[in-house]
Amino acid sequence: METTETLVRLKTEAPARIAAAASTEELDELESEIVGRSSPIAAGRRSLGQVPPEQRRDLGRAINDVAKELEALIAARRAVLASAEADAALADDAVDITLPSRIPSRGTTHLVQQVMDEVVDIFVAMGYTVATGPEAETEFYNFTALNFPPAHPTRLESDTLYLEYGDDPEGVLLRTHTSPMQARYMEQHDPPVYLVVPGRVFRRDQVDSTHSPVFHQLEGLAVDTDVTFGDLKGALDHFAREFLGTEIETKFIPHHFPFTEPSAEMHVYANGRWMELLGCGMVNPAVFEAVGYDPDVVTGFAFGIGADRLAMVRHGITDLRHLFDPDQRILEQYR
Numbered sequence: 001m002e003t004t005e006t007l008v009r010l011k012t013e014a015p016a017r018i019a020a021a022a023s024t025e026e027l028d029e030l031e032s033e034i035v036g037r038s039s040p041i042a043a044g045r046r047s048l049g050q051v052p053p054e055q056r057r058d059l060g061r062a063i064n065d066v067a068k069e070l071e072a073l074i075a076a077r078r079a080v081l082a083s084a085e086a087d088a089a090l091a092d093d094a095v096d097i098t099l100p101s102r103i104p105s106r107g108t109t110h111l112v113q114q115v116m117d118e119v120v121d122i123f124v125a126m127g128y129t130v131a132t133g134p135e136a137e138t139e140f141y142n143f144t145a146l147n148f149p150p151a152h153p154t155r156l157e158s159d160t161l162y163l164e165y166g167d168d169p170e171g172v173l174l175r176t177h178t179s180p181m182q183a184r185y186m187e188q189h190d191p192p193v194y195l196v197v198p199g200r201v202f203r204r205d206q207v208d209s210t211h212s213p214v215f216h217q218l219e220g221l222a223v224d225t226d227v228t229f230g231d232l233k234g235a236l237d238h239f240a241r242e243f244l245g246t247e248i249e250t251k252f253i254p255h256h257f258p259f260t261e262p263s264a265e266m267h268v269y270a271n272g273r274w275m276e277l278l279g280c281g282m283v284n285p286a287v288f289e290a291v292g293y294d295p296d297v298v299t300g301f302a303f304g305i306g307a308d309r310l311a312m313v314r315h316g317i318t319d320l321r322h323l324f325d326p327d328q329r330i331l332e333q334y335r
């Protein structure tokens, strides 16, 4: 009798609860409560064994009818909820194709590279060829072939970064300037030579607003039968006017380099002061001898332009560190 009452209650109350289920999840819970393994329906079925045989059939049928009816309601409600949920998921996922697209950030050639490319172009227009050389260099090409005496102070580890690399008898280092390419190139090519060599160089320097252990140079070398200091000044003045404008003032100040004689620095007047831009000079006959050129037949000049300096002078940058800082807000100003 008890089972019958429960069934009647279920039959009258459950349909409203099924209709009120707000999600398939809620409906699942309801389903196991109403028709699941521990539901009154399952309990009723289990109790059939104790029911007198003459009632068993009717009661069994009644249980099955209620179960079927409620299962049908649950299935119908599930279909409605599932389709609403699928619609909502689709709406959530929708892409608004009228939104503006995300613009990928555009990279730039680094300012120092732009400067080197431009300087190379200026010399190529004067008939120079371009070459590059190794950054890990032998002490021979970096110093010895360039007439640095064995005890020259810049050979010391306090100035130069040595590498533990290979078995070169004179040692391997990070080149301190692009000048070793003078010797390498002349060894491989007969004169005349008109050469420009852009590249990265390394010195044991502390970082500050004008120093960096890594910086950039452009080496130049002109060797022919009658090259004069006047040619050197003419070529470098032309370069300065092309790169910094025709109004730029230059001056040459005597200096010393082991591989040039005489030697000079070229300064330019920019941003209210004189700035050293490059070292230069007439190729020392000792260098010609080291590479197998006849110093009685050829003369030449060489120069080494500081590319980072050049960028600073032209763009009024006062701190070298900006050029080695990966801050896009700075870098993207120089497109």
Ligand code: PHE
Binding pocket: 176, 177, 178, 179, 220, 257, 260, 263, 278, 279, 280, 281, 302, 303, 304, 305
């Ligand atoms: N190599 C020199 C330096 O790094 C510059 C230089 C190059 C001077 C060529 C003379 C000739 O300071």
